[in-house]
């Protein structure tokens with residue numbers, strides 16, 4: 661089996677003295693895991709998290725760990741890596757992609773959203789908003805399409821004070837009155853999206869990814 665696409669290198673960890681295990685979030689096949697041979701010993705052109713490039717991936721069997729050939733084109737994280745205020749957002753996004761998206765399943769919209777987020781993150785002041793926007797897009801892919809346009813109860817578009825944890829739809833203050841303790845308050849914060857992510861993690865029987873958990877302690 662052979663795959664070819666472009667993508668973002670989202671994680672690298674050592675496998676042995678010479679080789680690394682990498683995850684690439686690709687345009688055509690979503691998250692793909694595989695080995696980059698010889699990468700651990702490279703002095704120059706070492707693969708780096710945040711690089712954008714082209715790859716091919718080969719595996720003998722569909723289930724086997726494939727081997728990447730990675731051709732980096734540019735590093736999208738150059739300005740992010742050196743800024744401790746925005747680096748946690750990139751780390752969290754990459755950790756969520758790696759943990760929650762099914763492997764080798766395409767997510768073309770989220771792929772474009774991720775490229776867009778990496779371009780916008782270096783604008784430090786807007787970085788929390790940029791990240792939150794991306795996380796809302798991730799939740800859409802994971803089955804929680806948040807709808808804040810109108811009240812799920814009566815349809816009105818004003819006085820939307822709450823969001824339902826079950827449906828992700830807005831509820832106006834009047835309709836919410838009997839149930840406020842069971843609803844999340846608007847506006848949406850990273851705490852709100854975290855609670856939806858916790859639901860997804862519970863369904864998939866995984867823990868909240870470490871870098872997302874760190875983000876919560878940093879920004880609330």
Ligand SMILES: [Zn+2]
Nearest residue numbers: 811814832835
């Ligand atoms: Zn209502």
